[in-house]
Amino acid sequence: MTQSLMPSPEPAQTEARVNRIAQDALELGRDVAEVAGALEALETHIDAQTQLLRTAQSAAETVQDANARVLDGAERVGRSAEMTLDLVEGTVAQLRETGAHAQTIAAWVRAAITRMDALNETLARVQAENAEIRSVAKQVNILAINAKIEAARAGDSGRGFAVVAEAINELSRKTAAASEGIGDAVEGLSGSVGVLRDEAGTISTDAEAVLTGAAGTDAALGRMLDGLKLTRGAVGDIAARAAEVNAANASFGPAFRRMSDGMTSTSTEMRKATEKTKALILAGETIVQEAVELGGATGDNDFIRAAQQAAAEITQLFETAIQSGQISAATLFDSRYTPIAGTDPAQIMAPFTAFTDRVLPEVQERMLELSPDVVFCAAVDRNGYLPTHNRKFSQPQSVDPVWNAANCRNRRLFNDRVGLRAGQSTAPFLLQIYRRDMGGGNFVLMKDLSAPIFVDGRHWGGLRLAYRM
Numbered sequence: 001m002t003q004s005l006m007p008s009p010e011p012a013q014t015e016a017r018v019n020r021i022a023q024d025a026l027e028l029g030r031d032v033a034e035v036a037g038a039l040e041a042l043e044t045h046i047d048a049q050t051q052l053l054r055t056a057q058s059a060a061e062t063v064q065d066a067n068a069r070v071l072d073g074a075e076r077v078g079r080s081a082e083m084t085l086d087l088v089e090g091t092v093a094q095l096r097e098t099g100a101h102a103q104t105i106a107a108w109v110r111a112a113i114t115r116m117d118a119l120n121e122t123l124a125r126v127q128a129e130n131a132e133i134r135s136v137a138k139q140v141n142i143l144a145i146n147a148k149i150e151a152a153r154a155g156d157s158g159r160g161f162a163v164v165a166e167a168i169n170e171l172s173r174k175t176a177a178a179s180e181g182i183g184d185a186v187e188g189l190s191g192s193v194g195v196l197r198d199e200a201g202t203i204s205t206d207a208e209a210v211l212t213g214a215a216g217t218d219a220a221l222g223r224m225l226d227g228l229k230l231t232r233g234a235v236g237d238i239a240a241r242a243a244e245v246n247a248a249n250a251s252f253g254p255a256f257r258r259m260s261d262g263m264t265s266t267s268t269e270m271r272k273a274t275e276k277t278k279a280l281i282l283a284g285e286t287i288v289q290e291a292v293e294l295g296g297a298t299g300d301n302d303f304i305r306a307a308q309q310a311a312a313e314i315t316q317l318f319e320t321a322i323q324s325g326q327i328s329a330a331t332l333f334d335s336r337y338t339p340i341a342g343t344d345p346a347q348i349m350a351p352f353t354a355f356t357d358r359v360l361p362e363v364q365e366r367m368l369e370l371s372p373d374v375v376f377c378a379a380v381d382r383n384g385y386l387p388t389h390n391r392k393f394s395q396p397q398s399v400d401p402v403w404n405a406a407n408c409r410n411r412r413l414f415n416d417r418v419g420l421r422a423g424q425s426t427a428p429f430l431l432q433i434y435r436r437d438m439g440g441g442n443f444v445l446m447k448d449l450s451a452p453i454f455v456d457g458r459h460w461g462g463l464r465l466a467y468r469m
Contacts, residue, residue: 078236123189141173144166144169147165310366311451315453315455319456321355322456347411352387356388357388364377365391367465375446380419382460423450424462430450431447431448431449432448434448436466
């Protein structure tokens, strides 16, 4: 039985297939890079939304707590208003009762004043009549004296008349003495009544003032009573509204939690998807690299050879500088970075930065002339630190961090996936596809081609050549 064998492909067919695989891998890498960029942007938005939801949830909980305090405060104010209202109502009632008593007292005092005025008039009449009696007594006394004189002249015949005259004289003296006593008593009584009247007048004035003040106080308390009633009603409205808000917040809380949990779950899935796309990107880059190493032709071959030659030239520059004493190997490999104060985005200095500023522009600026598609060419150390960039990306920083991010890219640490792989790869070349952040939310899809830089057999970093797809 004869077994049929598949014919071996011709070398031309193999080369064509390798070329096609390399080209397909590049296109796949481009598409996956775009998807990865979109996923990363979406993941950022989801994280931002999740944070906003958490903030909203926290705010809702804060509002609920504050609302609970408002409810408690409204209840306490309501109880206090009720107690104050009862107290004021009792005070108003007592004040009105006191006012009624004051009115009764004022009326009695006014009547007493009237009676004392009448009594004063009576006393005045008594005083006048008593004066008449005193005057008559004096006249009778004079007549009695005259009668006694005439009786004495008459001798024995006038003795009886003399006895009568003496009795009349005694009566007139007693009458005069009684009249004088009555006058003194009436005068004292009249003075006392006058004092009583003045005091009664003062009492009447005070009573009127009390009545006037009581009326004003009653009016003020009435207004207070009305205000308290309005306050009690307002507090009731506040409590009712607070209860409604509390009920609404009670429904917000679980909704926010569900939304936050959902966003967190989505963010987790997005991270997983992002990681998978990164794995796809690595796989595509590996396919391209292996296809080129197998002889596959792509549009990147010229760039690959140029990058490798430039990296070899930088290696020679570094080794010559060490041999001539321009810089020591220890300084060239020293990765102790010093922040540059006041920079945004942050820039840093390395012990070798001044040296690379002198020697790298000669190579890096020439590489910009390879093609109009070349965006930049810069060497990075193993940590992704880029000490010396092309002149167009090495502008002095301004106060605008967005402008700085696009134009001041030297002395920066690019320790993202692309920057780190470019600095750490020891493969003959590394071709990566990525979205470059140009600042201000602007991204450009680019290829990042790097070739390793060795110094006396020791890996220093890599030369990055970035160009548009």
